[in-house]
Amino acid sequence: MVSKEEIHKKYTDLKNRILELNESYHRHDISEVSDEKYDSLFKELIDFEKNNDFLDTENSPTKRIGFSPLDQFQKYSHRKKMLSLDNAFSINDLTDFNKRVNPKEKLNNLKFSCEPKMDGVAISIRFKDGFFHSAGTRGDGSIGEDVTQNVKTIQGIPLKLENFSTKDPKDFDVRGEIYMELSSFNELNKQLAEKKFANPRNAAAGSLRQLDSKIVARRPLKMIAHGIGFISDESYFESHLSMIQQFKKWGLPTNDLVKEFASINDCESYFNEIALLRDSLDYEIDGMVIKIDDLKIQEEIGLNARSPKWAIARKFKALEVTTKVKKIIFNMGRKVEFKDPDQKLWMDRMGEKGWTCPTWPKEYGGGGLNFEENKVLQEELMRIKARPALNSFGIWMLGPALLEYGTEEQKMHHIPKIVKGEIRWCQGYSEPGSGSDLASLKTKAEDQGDEYLINGQKVWTSYADECDMIFTLVRTGPLEPKHEGISFLLIDMDQEGVTTKPIKLISGKSPFCETFFDNATAPKENLVGGLNKGWSVAKRLLQFERNMIAGMGFGSAASGSSKKSDAKPTSGLATMAKRYVGEKEDKLNDSGLRNKIIDHDMNSQAFALTLRRAAEESKKSNQGPSAASSIFKYYGTEHNKLRYEIMLEAMGTKALGWDGAEFGPEELAITREWLRTKANSIEGGTSEVQLNVISKRVLELPQ
Numbered sequence: 001m002v003s004k005e006e007i008h009k010k011y012t013d014l015k016n017r018i019l020e021l022n023e024s025y026h027r028h029d030i031s032e033v034s035d036e037k038y039d040s041l042f043k044e045l046i047d048f049e050k051n052n053d054f055l056d057t058e059n060s061p062t063k064r065i066g067f068s069p070l071d072q073f074q075k076y077s078h079r080k081k082m083l084s085l086d087n088a089f090s091i092n093d094l095t096d097f098n099k100r101v102n103p104k105e106k107l108n109n110l111k112f113s114c115e116p117k118m119d120g121v122a123i124s125i126r127f128k129d130g131f132f133h134s135a136g137t138r139g140d141g142s143i144g145e146d147v148t149q150n151v152k153t154i155q156g157i158p159l160k161l162e163n164f165s166t167k168d169p170k171d172f173d174v175r176g177e178i179y180m181e182l183s184s185f186n187e188l189n190k191q192l193a194e195k196k197f198a199n200p201r202n203a204a205a206g207s208l209r210q211l212d213s214k215i216v217a218r219r220p221l222k223m224i225a226h227g228i229g230f231i232s233d234e235s236y237f238e239s240h241l242s243m244i245q246q247f248k249k250w251g252l253p254t255n256d257l258v259k260e261f262a263s264i265n266d267c268e269s270y271f272n273e274i275a276l277l278r279d280s281l282d283y284e285i286d287g288m289v290i291k292i293d294d295l296k297i298q299e300e301i302g303l304n305a306r307s308p309k310w311a312i313a314r315k316f317k318a319l320e321v322t323t324k325v326k327k328i329i330f331n332m333g334r335k336v337e338f339k340d341p342d343q344k345l346w347m348d349r350m351g352e353k354g355w356t357c358p359t360w361p362k363e364y365g366g367g368g369l370n371f372e373e374n375k376v377l378q379e380e381l382m383r384i385k386a387r388p389a390l391n392s393f394g395i396w397m398l399g400p401a402l403l404e405y406g407t408e409e410q411k412m413h414h415i416p417k418i419v420k421g422e423i424r425w426c427q428g429y430s431e432p433g434s435g436s437d438l439a440s441l442k443t444k445a446e447d448q449g450d451e452y453l454i455n456g457q458k459v460w461t462s463y464a465d466e467c468d469m470i471f472t473l474v475r476t477g478p479l480e481p482k483h484e485g486i487s488f489l490l491i492d493m494d495q496e497g498v499t500t501k502p503i504k505l506i507s508g509k510s511p512f513c514e515t516f517f518d519n520a521t522a523p524k525e526n527l528v529g530g531l532n533k534g535w536s537v538a539k540r541l542l543q544f545e546r547n548m549i550a551g552m553g554f555g556s557a558a559s560g561s562s563k564k565s566d567a568k569p570t571s572g573l574a575t576m577a578k579r580y581v582g583e584k585e586d587k588l589n590d591s592g593l594r595n596k597i598i599d600h601d602m603n604s605q606a607f608a609l610t611l612r613r614a615a616e617e618s619k620k621s622n623q624g625p626s627a628a629s630s631i632f633k634y635y636g637t638e639h640n641k642l643r644y645e646i647m648l649e650a651m652g653t654k655a656l657g658w659d660g661a662e663f664g665p666e667e668l669a670i671t672r673e674w675l676r677t678k679a680n681s682i683e684g685g686t687s688e689v690q691l692n693v694i695s696k697r698v699l700e701l702p703q
Contacts (some may be wrong), residue, residue: 011048013056017214018061020665030308037342039087040316052689062306072211072582076136079173079230082124083141084306085117085289085313091268094290097312100300101292111293113240115226115258117313119284120179121205124229125151129172130164132157150208153217154178162251169236173229174252180204181282184220198385200284210583212334223254239293260293271314272419278316286552328508333391333424333468334494350389351420360403365416371616393462394418394425398471401541405488405529414490428458428472428491428515429538438473439482439535443517444490445474450524452476454491454517457567460683465500467493471541478530488534490526496562497521501626533555573597573643596646601641607639631698634690637680644674680686 018041022487032541042107049330064207071284088094103111113362122138136144151157151452161168180188185200207219228237237243237666239520257274261267273289278285291311298310351366358374360366369377370429374432381388399418402411417423434440443456463469477485491498497520502510529537574588574597581590611632647670648655655671657663681687695701 004052006047007052008055011045011052014041014045014048015060018042022061024666039089041090043087046485069141073147073209076124076134076144076146077141078142078144080141081141082122082144082175083303083308085238085311086304087289088289088314089317091265094264094312094314097290101310107261107297110297112245112261112264112267113258113291113293114261114267115289116228116254116281116285117200117287117289117315118177118255119286120177120224121201121208123147123151123176123178123208123223123284125157125174125176125223126171126256127161127174130161130168132159144610145209147208147363149213150210150216151178151223153213154221154223155488156180156253157223158251163249169231169233172665174225174229174247175227176223176225178208178221178223178284180207180219180641183250183282184283188220196401205237205614212584212586215548215586220284223253224255226255226647231675233560238294238611239295240291241293243295253442264290267314275316285316289313332421333466334422335468336421336464346386347389347421353429354419356388356390356421357399357419360399360415360419364403364411365419390421392418392421392424393427394423397544398429400544401471401488401537402528404540405537409525409526414495423469424463424467426461426464426467426468426470426515428461428464428481430458430460432457432459438538439486441473441475441486443472443474443485444478445476445522447476448521451521451587452489452524454489454497454520454522456517456689457519458515459512461500461513462516462683464515465502468492470498470515471528473506473534473538476534483535486534486538487531487534488528488537489522490528491517491520491522495520546696573600578645580652580654581648590650593646593650596649600643600646603639607635611667630690630693634687634694637677637687641677641681644670644677648674 018038021041022579045060046062049055049060049062062667071521086097101107103461122136124144125135126133126139127303130151134146136146136148138144143271161177180200180203182200185197185203188203189196199207203219204221207216207221210216210219225270226244228243229239237246242259244254257277259270261270267288267290274285274288289311290313291308293302298308301308301310303309316520332347338347343375347356354360354362354365355367357365357375358369358377359371362368366376367374372494395418399415402414408416414423414685425462428443429438429441429443431443441456441459443454445452445454451473456474458464458470458472461470470493472489472491473486475485476487479485493500497518498514499518500513501516503512503514504510528534574594577590577593577597579590581588583589614632651667651670654663654667655674657668657671659668696703
């Protein structure tokens with residue numbers, strides 16, 4: 001039986017996840033998951049609360065509407081609360097809704113109005129004496145953002161109502177949806193030189209929240225009116241359908257697909273018709289809204305905390321399985337736990353094609369692509385905003401080393417598992433007291449016939465407590481000179497002789513571990529590069545590692561940019577800074593910050609071209625990474641550190657948070673990533689070590 005503590009933990013995790021998604025969607029105009037996935041999570045939360053009455057639901061998303069308004073806008077107080085809608089995912093859900101609103105069919109001749117559920121931004125527009133007065137977003141339902149000047153620029157919204165008379169109400173709020181047609185959305189994205197919008201809803205929200213109304217005027221926004229909020233004459237409208245008809249007379253845009261039905265089954269039939277029309281519409285919808293048509297009956301039935309009892313949204317099933325993965329997967333291997341089925345699907349499909357390692361040979365499970373083919377693949381993945389399916393030390397470091405130094409048997413056994421993420425690898429180089437002198441290692445491997453017996457300790461082993469195997473340096477020639485008595489060995493972590501202990505960090509996370517070998521074993525076929533020949537393998541692997549770390553100079557998951565050196569780097573700094581500093585005439589308000597971002601982006605372009613040139617030269621010489629990788633590692637890590645310094649400068653006081661409701665998830669993540677960048681200049685060889693390598697081996701300066 002599941003304990004209350006376990007239920008509470010799962011509920012809290014789910015609640016916090018939905019709150020994160022709400023903030024991304026309502027405050028930052030980012031859809032991290034599909035609508036279908038969000039609806040599924042929200043329904044799961046409702047079921048949790050329904051089945052476990054001991055839970056504290058005071059701050060639950062099920063009790064809240066939207067999210068608090070952004071600080072850049074003046075607050076807009078709604079005279080009548082803007083609510084959300086409950087969802088129905090099947091005809092059974094609709095039948096239950098019908099029973100709730102009309103128990104035992106007490107209400108005779110009950111009628112329902114049905115209309116497509118627009119996927120846009122909820123808006124409330126006040127009209128006073130027949131003239132446009134003001135407009136606000138939904139916000140948290142009570143307080144929204146004042147977007148009056150922006151909404152006034154939207155074509156199709158009348159500044160003066162047509163056919164308005166003294167008999168009409170003097171003061172009322174029209175509720176509706178701001179949206180962007182699909183054709184207009186596609187044209188807008190073609191025109192945008194910088195970051196493009198992910199979908200029409202994000203485009204509408206991002207456009208509506210511009211601080212410069214001149215920009216809004218150039219965006220192809222539209223509006224559909226579908227309801228009423230506050231009204232000075234509450235008896236003016238008798239039904240929803242008559243209200244829509246009056247909206248048309250006033251010149252307000254409405255949906256032509258609004259219809260009235262006498263039964264819930266007829267509503268379901270119309271829903272199926274709308275579903276068939278969905279692909280032919282020039283705007284996005286995610287279902288159909290069903291309301292009791294009679295406004296007096298609506299008033300009698302009343303409201304829930306976040307939604308009216310007299311309306312429901314009949315939602316579509318997913319058109320197809322979409323891959324909207326928020327995080328790149330690092331935790332593949334025997335212990336992998338996918339947070340989303342889409343994540344697994346994306347990983348499986350990319351693994352099958354070999355596109356997790358697109359340039360590796362096909363005979364080992366790779367994609368078999370040449371340089372130009374891989375360039376096209378990476379550009380296309382970036383174009384559709386697809387994240388890499390898998391990143392791992394196996395891909396970055398071990399795989400390339402095995403391709404160069406491994407036996408045919410080792411390649412056939414290990415590389416396909418790296419490509420598909422079946423084994424998660426960690427790196428065992430550093431030891432206590434060794435510092436940057438890796439060759440002074442003391443972990444030893446003794447010949448025991450068919451296997452080696454390993455004893456010793458490694459330190460700063462990233463994710464050792466989560467990994468399946470470790471590639472490590474061991475001393476096999478105790479009487480040999482220190483660089484010549486080292487071997488490169490692959491060790492299974494899942495054995496009694498291997499234990500790990502996390503190392504706590506200032507960032508609050510602990511990716512690093514101490515790793516202890518106490519009579520651990522490894523078969524002799526796991527020796528790579530030959531006995532006492534491990535130092536050559538180790539040096540080459542370090543070059544691969546330094547190239548990987550150098551790529552961090554283009555950004556991380558926080559901006560959604562790629563680490564591929566052959567793709568055009570875009571830091572995303574300008575877009576991010578505009579959210580905090582604001583813009584005027586399409587320019588960042590802070591000229592000093594603007595210059596820093598321009599310099600950083602120019603240097604990113606130059607760095608990317610340099611990396612590409614080096615890769616092409618390396619390929620032609622057939623020698624792999626050289627000592628020049630130290631240049632790239634040094635510059636890349638320093639460039640990435642500067643990138644986060646610019647982020648913090650743009651965020652201002654929002655960069656000072658460690659936790660608390662006043663800081664968003666992205667803000668907290670950026671602060672932690674800023675701290676993490678300090679480690680980039682240490683791991684893989686400190687910046688000081690890289691400068692020594694550059695001076696001695698690249699520039700050949702005298703000592």
